[in-house]
Amino acid sequence: QSVLTQPPSASGTPGQRVIISCFGGSSNIGTNTVSWYQQLPGTAPKLLIYSNTQRPSGVPDRFSGSKSGTSASLAISGLQSEDEADYYCAVWDDTLNGLFGGGTKLTVL
Amino acid sequence: QLQLQESGSGLVKPSQTLSLNCVVSGGSISSGGYSWSWIRQPPGKGLEWIGYVYHAGGAYYNPSLKSRVTISVDRSNNQLSLKLNSVTAADSAVYYCAKVVDFGDNWYIDLWGRGTQVAVSS
Numbered sequence: 001q002s003v004l005t006q007p008p009s010a011s012g013t014p015g016q017r018v019i020i021s022c023f024g025g026s027s028n029i030g031t032n033t034v035s036w037y038q039q040l041p042g043t044a045p046k047l048l049i050y051s052n053t054q055r056p057s058g059v060p061d062r063f064s065g066s067k068s069g070t071s072a073s074l075a076i077s078g079l080q081s082e083d084e085a086d087y088y089c090a091v092w093d094d095t096l097n098g099l100f101g102g103g104t105k106l107t108v109l
Numbered sequence: 110q111l112q113l114q115e116s117g118s119g120l121v122k123p124s125q126t127l128s129l130n131c132v133v134s135g136g137s138i139s140s141g142g143y144s145w146s147w148i149r150q151p152p153g154k155g156l157e158w159i160g161y162v163y164h165a166g167g168a169y170y171n172p173s174l175k176s177r178v179t180i181s182v183d184r185s186n187n188q189l190s191l192k193l194n195s196v197t198a199a200d201s202a203v204y205y206c207a208k209v210v211d212f213g214d215n216w217y218i219d220l221w222g223r224g225t226q227v228a229v230s231s
Contacts, residue, residue: 002155031214032214032215032216033214033215033216033217035216035217035218037156037218043223044205044221044222044223044224045156045205045218045221046221047217047218047219047220050210050215050217050219051215051217056219086155088155088156090156090158090216090217090218091216092211092214092216095172096169097158097169097171097172098146098158098160098161098169098171098216099158100148100155100156100157100158101155102155103155103156
């Protein structure tokens with residue numbers, strides 16, 4: 001069981017806005033910045049959001065991140081069929097350990 | 110631009126040592142203050158951080174794997190390596206090498222290899 005807690009699944013219809021949460025603690029999300037990764041079926045993960053809110057070049061602005069206290073969220077607006085993937089949050093823990101959330105499988109209905 | 114390519118034995122016997130390499134192309138493994146990591150993903154499961162070597166030369170490991178794992182940088186061959194001792198079936202996974210950005214309170218992976226599948230079986 002992961003120290004970072006994500007819902008195992010989420011879903012939405014095309015055009016909708018979906019939010020995926022990531023809950024941690026004071027030694028990880030409470031202290032350090034959060035990153036998010038998208039993993040399409042059969043491929044390696046890809047960086048989606050870093051430093052809580054920043055998007056790498058090439059990531060559509062439909063994806064946004066936020067953090068408050070010991071939790072973080074990934075929002076996807078204008079949902080598209082190609083957004084169907086697994087999403088993971090990650091953060092460095094001050095106990096000197098890298099952490100990933102358990103992952104959220106997003107289904108576009 | 111930088112690219113990462115993992116390689117190694119796809120099949121390892123229980124109790125033996127898993128050894129993987131990751132060649133860095135398009136740049137030097139030593140430049141830019143880069144840090145490097147290994148992450149794995151068991152079949153049908155989520156991502157698990159194994160450890161990383163940071164630009165200053167030290168290494169941090171997942172506490173659950175620390176007694177069995179070594180990550181090192183081979184600067185002469187521009188590659189990252191992973192050794193995991195005393196493997197069991199639970200170590201079967203896709204293994205990814207990755208480039209880590211770590212400064213201040215920021216720690217994230219901005220580049221992933223394509224991954225290499227490892228099965229532990231007799």
